[in-house]
Amino acid sequence: MRHYHIVWLLRIALVFLFVGFVLMGLQIFEVIPGFGTVWNKVSMGLVLAGALLNFGLQTWLSFKSPSSLGPNSAHAQPVEPKGVWVDSFAFLQVGTRVLACSYGQWYRGHIVKVKSGERYVIRFLGWDPFWDEVQNRSDLQIDADEEPNQKESGIPETSIRE
Numbered sequence: 113m114r115h116y117h118i119v120w121l122l123r124i125a126l127v128f129l130f131v132g133f134v135l136m137g138l139q140i141f142e143v144i145p146g147f148g149t150v151w152n153k154v155s156m157g158l159v160l161a162g163a164l165l166n167f168g169l170q171t172w173l174s175f176k177s178p179s180s181l182g183p184n185s186a187h188a189q190p191v192e193p194k195g196v197w198v199d200s201f202a203f204l205q206v207g208t209r210v211l212a213c214s215y216g217q218w219y220r221g222h223i224v225k226v227k228s229g230e231r232y233v234i235r236f237l238g239w240d241p242f243w244d245e246v247q248n249r250s251d252l253q254i255d256a257d258e259e260p261n262q263k264e265s266g267i268p269e270t271s272i273r274e
Contacts, residue, residue: 122169128159129166188239197253232249
């Protein structure tokens, strides 16, 4: 299970909790029928499901190795984007160093798998494989600092997106 699955499950758990508590509040203020009705059972079920899902996921994450919960090297820090976007002519293969945006910040990484012609699995430097992400080609930038000799490495020139 990848991190984005965990994030979505935690969001679902929070929605269950929120809706359950809203329904309970509506029962307390007698906007909907109160205790002993189907609304009571629904609200309690949602709160219980949300709490159990949240607790289970948090417990599972806490028992995973510490390296999967965060970066394990100095190379894992966010970087400034270079502005050298991967264009349709750039040759990308397993091992190509790229910059990829994750949760609003840019990180160095490399391609570990080609999903299709336009989608790649990116492993961020210094992060556990648990945090691998699938990224579109158009969302990637060439890591200019890590590959200064593009002509020697066989990677064609790329365009700069305006």
